[in-house]
Amino acid sequence: MTIQLVDIFYPNVFKRYSVKYNIFRDLYEKDLVGIEIRGIDFKLAQNIKKIILTNKEICYNTGKKGDTSCDLLVLGYYGIFEELSKEIIAIGNEELGLKVARTIRNITEYENQSFKIAHKNFLMDHAHVMGILNVTPDSFSDGGKYLDKNSAIEHGMKLLEEGADILDVGGESSRPGSDFINVEEELNRVIPVIQEILKKKKDAVLSIDTTKSKVAYEALKCGVKIVNDISSFNVDDQMLSTVRQFDAALVLMHMKGSPKTMQQNPSYDDVVSEIYDYLNLKVEMAKKAGIKNIIIDPGIGFGKRVTDNFELIKRLNEFKGIGQPILIGVSKKSFLGNTLDLKIDERENSTIVAETISIKNGARIIRTHNVKNTIQASRINSLIDNPESV
Numbered sequence: 336m337t338i339q340l341v342d343i344f345y346p347n348v349f350k351r352y353s354v355k356y357n358i359f360r361d362l363y364e365k366d367l368v369g370i371e372i373r374g375i376d377f378k379l380a381q382n383i384k385k386i387i388l389t390n391k392e393i394c395y396n397t398g399k400k401g402d403t404s405c406d407l408l409v410l411g412y413y414g415i416f417e418e419l420s421k422e423i424i425a426i427g428n429e430e431l432g433l434k435v436a437r438t439i440r441n442i443t444e445y446e447n448q449s450f451k452i453a454h455k456n457f458l459m460d461h462a463h464v465m466g467i468l469n470v471t472p473d474s475f476s477d478g479g480k481y482l483d484k485n486s487a488i489e490h491g492m493k494l495l496e497e498g499a500d501i502l503d504v505g506g507e508s509s510r511p512g513s514d515f516i517n518v519e520e521e522l523n524r525v526i527p528v529i530q531e532i533l534k535k536k537k538d539a540v541l542s543i544d545t546t547k548s549k550v551a552y553e554a555l556k557c558g559v560k561i562v563n564d565i566s567s568f569n570v571d572d573q574m575l576s577t578v579r580q581f582d583a584a585l586v587l588m589h590m591k592g593s594p595k596t597m598q599q600n601p602s603y604d605d606v607v608s609e610i611y612d613y614l615n616l617k618v619e620m621a622k623k624a625g626i627k628n629i630i631i632d633p634g635i636g637f638g639k640r641v642t643d644n645f646e647l648i649k650r651l652n653e654f655k656g657i658g659q660p661i662l663i664g665v666s667k668k669s670f671l672g673n674t675l676d677l678k679i680d681e682r683e684n685s686t687i688v689a690e691t692i693s694i695k696n697g698a699r700i701i702r703t704h705n706v707k708n709t710i711q712a713s714r715i716n717s718l719i720d721n722p723e724s725v
Contacts, residue, residue, distance in 0.1 A: 336374040336431075337612050338438045340656050343369035343410065345649070351605060356395035356408050370416050370435065372407045373612070374400075379428065380407045386422050413439060441658040445697065450628060450660050452540055452584050453560040457500070459660060460720075462694040462713040465501040465542065465702040466494030467666065470524040471508045487528045488535075495532075495539055497706040501561065504529055504554075505544030509565055509594045509637070518549050526553055533558045542586070548573035555581040561630075565590055565637065567617045575624040584628035586662055587617045591638025598638065606643040607650045610634070615657050630700060632662040636670060644670040648689060651696035664702035665689040687712055695719075 343349050349363050352371075372380070380396050384407070387394040393410040400406070409419065416439050424432030448459045457463050468491045472482050480486065491502055506524035507516050529541060542561035543554035548571045551562045555577070563586040568574040578585045589610045591601050603609050614631045621629050631654060633647045644665075654661050671677065671685040683705060690701050691712040703709040718725055 336372065336434075337615055338434050338656070339371050339373070339608060339611050340416075340438060340442055340653060341369040341371055341408075341608075342650050342653055343367055348650070352408060355406075356397060358395060362393060362410060366412070367410055368412060368416075370409045370411075370419075370438075371608070372431075372435075373608070374404050375407050375431075377403055377405045379431070380405050382426060383407065383419075383423060386426070387419065390418075392419075413443060437658070438656045442652070442655040445655040448660075450584075450630075452501075452628065454538065455500075455540055457660070457699070459699050461717045462698055462709075463500040463700050464498065464706055464709045464713065465503050465662070465700050466491075466497075466499035466706045467702060467704050468494065468502055468504045468528070469508070470504065470506045470528055482524070484527050484531075488531045491528065491532045492535060494706050495536055498710050499706045501540045501542050501700070502532070503542040503544050503561075503563055503702060504532075504559075505563075506550070507545065509544075514595060518547055521545065521547065521550050522553055525550065526557065529554055529557050529559060546570035546574075548577040552577050552580075555583055560584060561586065564588065565594075565634070567613075568621075575621060575626060579625040582627070584630060585621060585626050586630045586632055587614060587621060588632035588637065588662075589613050589634040594637075601638045601640060601643070603643060606639070606646055607653060610647070611654060611657070614654070618657055618659055629659045630662050631657055631659045632664065632702075635663060635665050636668040639670070641670045641673055644668075648693050648696065651693060651698060655697050660699045661697050662700040662702060663690075663693045663698040665693060666703040666705065683708065691716065 343352055344365050344367050352369060377399050384394045384396060387409055392415055395408045397406045416435065420432045420436035423435060446460045450457050468487060470482060470487045495502055504525050506521040532539060541559045542563045543551055543559045544563040545551055546564055546566040551574060561584040562578050564574055565588045567587040610633050618629055633654060635644050635647060651661060666686050667679055667682040671682050671689060675685055677685060687708045690703065690709055694713055694716045701709050
């Protein structure tokens with residue numbers, strides 16, 4: 336069972352949910368929110384629906400899915416949902432009531448939280464910057480530029496000096512159509528670079544971008560503090576135990592298929608709810624495995640249509656409900672180029688616009704090629720939210 340607060344105040348979102356729940360009345364309001372409970376027991380859904388209708392609120396459910404379950408949608412505002420959670424507890428379903436309350440609190444308290452990686456405390460009232468260091472011959476944006484060890488070290492140090500809070504080091508390209516490389520080759524690319532950067536800057540927070548637990552293990556042994564696994568441990572099920580062993584942070588990302596296949600006609604009924612369910616499940620699995628520090632990434636450009644990427648940025652706020660910091664990576668990606676007919680080296684302006692909107696909608700780590708620009712975007716967002724801090 337998944338609980339998701341839906342930004343149903345967007346007309347296109349309201350229209351989609353109207354079709355799903357057969358809502359034929361004109362109920363749209365610009366500040367309306369929905370709470371959807373997916374996979375709820377049908378009898379329990381009917382009991383909750385009675386409570387909601389008795390309170391003269393608005394509620395719909397789908398027909399039965401299989402023998403026993405359905406989806407339930409309540410329309411209203413945060414205060415209504417908080418009261419609903421109390422009433423669900425009162426009728427004897429404490430687990431569901433607490434889940435509803437926790438999901439609401441995850442969103443309303445999101446900016447007041449923090450997360451700690453190694454020695455550094457990351458406040459969530461503003462976005463933090465993750466600089467990209469691709470030690471690869473074939474990454475889509477800068478493949479080959481930093482394959483040489485010395486060039487990679489120099490660029491990594493430059494990104495840190497420019498103010499990157501985190502440096503994400505990767506030795507295997509994940510561009511659409513790319514193939515996996517073997518463990519030894521990936522290790523040979525990244526480990527010497529990681530070792531030298533940490534020798535030069537001992538307090539740097541480094542992330543290893545890999546799907547292989549062996550690569551993660553060697554990087555963590557060197558002093559890396561984050562594993563950025565684009566497969567969410569689908570490629571290597573030993574990844575969780577490796578991350579737990581070092582008490583490291585773990586980035587869980589959604590990707591449909593593999594880099595080789597992910598852009599071969601991807602499709603979704605509702606891209607946000609499908610990715611929400613996926614990440615919510617992966618977070619639960621990681622927590623059960625003993626991982627304490629988890630970051631989620633909806634995977635812009637990884638098995639997504641152009642329209643999906645824009646929809647995810649637009650509704651990024653909904654992912655706050657999972658209760659983990661949100662990472663986003665839009666830097667120079669093809670959905671920007673395809674939409675605006677821009678070559679890779681012409682996408683700086685569109686990147687910073689997409690990053691700025693992502694920050695406004697809840698991204699708290701921005702993975703980017705241009706650290707300076709993104710720091711400015713984060714700062715401007717903070718000043719808009721808190722103009723008195725100027």
